[in-house]
Amino acid sequence: MTILVLGGTGKTGRRIADRLSARGLPVRIGSRSASPAFDWQDRSTWRDALDGVTAVYLSYYPDLAFPGAYDDVKAFTELAVSSGARRLVLLSGRGEPEAQASERTVRESGAEWTVLRCSWFMQNFSEDFLLGSVLDGVIALPAADVPEPFVDVEDIVDVAVAAFTEEGHAGKLYELTGPRLLTFADVAAELSRATGRTIVFLRVTPEEYVTSAVEHGVTLDEAHGLTHLFTDILDGRNATVTDGVRQALGRPARDFTDFARASAQVWKPQAR
Secondary structure, three states: OOEEEEOOOOHHHHHHHHHHHHOOOOEEEEOOOOOOOOOOOOHHHHHHHHOOOOEEEEOOOOOOOOOOHHHHHHHHHHHHHHOOOOEEEEEEEOOOHHHHHHHHHHHOOOOEEEEEEEOOEHHHHOOOOOHHHHHHOEEEEOOOOOOEOOEOHHHHHHHHHHHHHOOOOOOEEEEEOOOOOEOHHHHHHHHHHHHOOOOEEEEOOHHHHHHHHHHOOOOHHHHHHHHHHHHHHOOOOOOOOOOHHHHHHOOOOOOHHHHHHHHHHHHOHHHO
């Protein structure tokens, strides 16, 4: 099968593409810089990206909870299946009603499906999103003091690759979390221990966060969307640990301490 990996240059997508390619499977990268290009905001790019594709890793940027995501996912899923895609693996989010609407679209598509309903990524602190904050030593977010079972992207990728290459994952919804709950203050303490630096969490107002995010190059719409995730989704509704990684892979989920130790070099000041 030819597998289209949407978000093929992102945290999960690039890892999935690399591992599938290493297994000798034909992979097509779904991104604006690929050829043919794929852009969620330009539906005219979708058909060429799907040409000859029989399976899709479906990840939506920036998040399934953002306005317009459901309509895009529904239209894309219908086009993908009518174009010959027989297997869909959807990256979804926990506690997001908007994401669950997209899940239903995929489950009712007529294709084989696997849903990966994930908690917040550990790699948000080491790649792109919050890397600059960690390097600055202050993780300033409009998040309450509630715990989250952060999940290692490597676990998500292992499950996704298994869904494409092994039997037994079709029709499964895996809720993927890390093995324990951590607040953002706990995360800051973990990162401090791993790096030998002082890293703190600072709670800010949504308005302060939006202003700061825009100053650092985030679009206004995306800044408001992220604020929604921090203030509404991270409200304690996801403060539970699941065994989805073990269900899918037969092993425990990776712990944040191990992630922090393995990534410590990324957070050295000279890494900028």
